[in-house]
Amino acid sequence: MPELPEVEALAQFLREHAVGAVVGRVDVAALSAVKTFDPPVTALSGRDVTGAGRWGKFLGMECGGLWLITHLSRGGWLRWIDEPSPTPPKPGGKSPLALRVHFFTPEGATPAFDLTEAGTKKRLAVYIVDDPSLVPGIARLGPDALELTEEQFTEILRGTSQRIKTAIVEQTLIAGIGNAYSDEILHAAKISPFANTATMPAEKVSELYHAMRAILTDAVARSVGQDAARLKGEKRSGMRVHARTGLPCPVCGDTVREVSYVERSFQYCPTCQTGGKILADRRMSRLLK
Numbered sequence: 001m002p003e004l005p006e007v008e009a010l011a012q013f014l015r016e017h018a019v020g021a022v023v024g025r026v027d028v029a030a031l032s033a034v035k036t037f038d039p040p041v042t043a044l045s046g047r048d049v050t051g052a053g054r055w056g057k058f059l060g061m062e063c064g065g066l067w068l069i070t071h072l073s074r075g076g077w078l079r080w081i082d083e084p085s086p087t088p089p090k091p092g093g094k095s096p097l098a099l100r101v102h103f104f105t106p107e108g109a110t111p112a113f114d115l116t117e118a119g120t121k122k123r124l125a126v127y128i129v130d131d132p133s134l135v136p137g138i139a140r141l142g143p144d145a146l147e148l149t150e151e152q153f154t155e156i157l158r159g160t161s162q163r164i165k166t167a168i169v170e171q172t173l174i175a176g177i178g179n180a181y182s183d184e185i186l187h188a189a190k191i192s193p194f195a196n197t198a199t200m201p202a203e204k205v206s207e208l209y210h211a212m213r214a215i216l217t218d219a220v221a222r223s224v225g226q227d228a229a230r231l232k233g234e235k236r237s238g239m240r241v242h243a244r245t246g247l248p249c250p251v252c253g254d255t256v257r258e259v260s261y262v263e264r265s266f267q268y269c270p271t272c273q274t275g276g277k278i279l280a281d282r283r284m285s286r287l288l289k
Contacts, residue, residue: 001074004145004176005219006231007054010078012224014052014061017080017111021049023063024102024110029089033098033115036127041099043128044068049103055138056175061101066128068101069135070115073123077116080228084112098124141175146216148174153209157197164200164208165193165266177212180235181219183242183266185212187251192274193259193266241267 002010023044028034034041047064054060059078060069072078076098089097096116103111117124127135143152156173157164168174169182177185186193189211191204200208219238226234236243240250245258245267254271259281270276 001057001178001180002072002077002231003057003178003181004054004216005181005223006235007057007059007072007176008220009223009226009231010059010228011052011054013078013080013228014049014059014113018049018061018103018113019051021103021105021111023047023049024104024112025088026102027088027100028098029091029093029095029100030098030117030122030124031091032122033117033124034126034128036129039066039128039130041126041128044101053132055132055135056141056144056171057178058132058135058138058141060132066130067132069127069129069132069138070099071125071137072115073117073125074121075118076124077118077232078228079114079116081112081114082109084110084114098122099126137171140172142171142173143175145174145176145212146220148209150206150209153212154202154205157200157205161196161198163193164191164195164197167197168212176216179264179266180239180242181215183268184238184240185215187241187249187269187272188215190272192277192279193268194274194279241269243267 026041026044028041044063044066049061049063051062058069058071060067096118097114098117099115100112129135132138157167160167165182168177189208191208222234222238223231241256244256247256249256249269249272252271254269256267256269257278258265258267259279270278
């Protein structure tokens with residue numbers, strides 16, 4: 001799933017490539033992806049692209065007073081096309097394409113971008129609104145992970161009692177962090193994913209805050225300026241434990257372990273984070289019963 005660094009990079013990509021262009025035709029290939037009906041998607045056509053923004057993991061493009069907002073969810077992505085096909089896609093097909101936005105640039109080019117979604121579970125969402133706060137998911141967001149002070153961060157964690165892995169990916173508490181970067185942040189801070197927010201020592205909360213800042217700031221720096229097509233590879237290249245089950249931890253050499261749930265999993269290093277303890281894997285525990 002694209003998280004804060006990748007979505008920030010995509011917003012910057014749109015500022016550089018789409019701002020100043022005029023929206024042409026908008027093709028809807030997956031009707032279920034569009035969550036609003038008034039104003040209609042067709043209202044974007046003919047409007048100047050005037051900006052782009054990010055709210056947590058939501059990406060937005062401003063078009064003359066209207067916003068096209070998308071949440072790419074788990075399998076979604078934005079793909080820029082310099083020479084798109086002039087033939088509109090057929091709605092309801094098996095293609096991963098959800099939405100295509102065509103542009104006319106001042107230089108006379110006619111590029112487009114596609115919003116695509118891999119996999120069978122279609123959760124990518126598109127909204128057309130005149131105010132981003134009208135998108136329900138944006139209205140519920142907590143403060144952005146990169147805008148929090150240490151005091152605010154501490155107050156948020158002390159206001160809840162749950163596993164730290166769960167807390168820092170909860171968008172209503174802290175916006176922008178997902179499964180991948182939470183693994184990296186907890187590893188950098190040497191904190192168990194199962195540590196409880198209510199009993200975490202003050203010095204560990206401070207270490208966690210600074211690890212969050214460092215990991216996200218570094219990821220944004222590496223991502224912004226990259227071509228949209230290369231962002232996924234850039235994200236993977238910077239990971240120390242996430243999606244590296246069975247590989248050696250680059251810090252201590254221990255084997256990176258995994259805890260699996262129904263639809264997702266997370267990774268950690270026992271030596272760095274849990275004092276050598278292997279955390280219970282829910283999926284494996286059920287298989288052994």
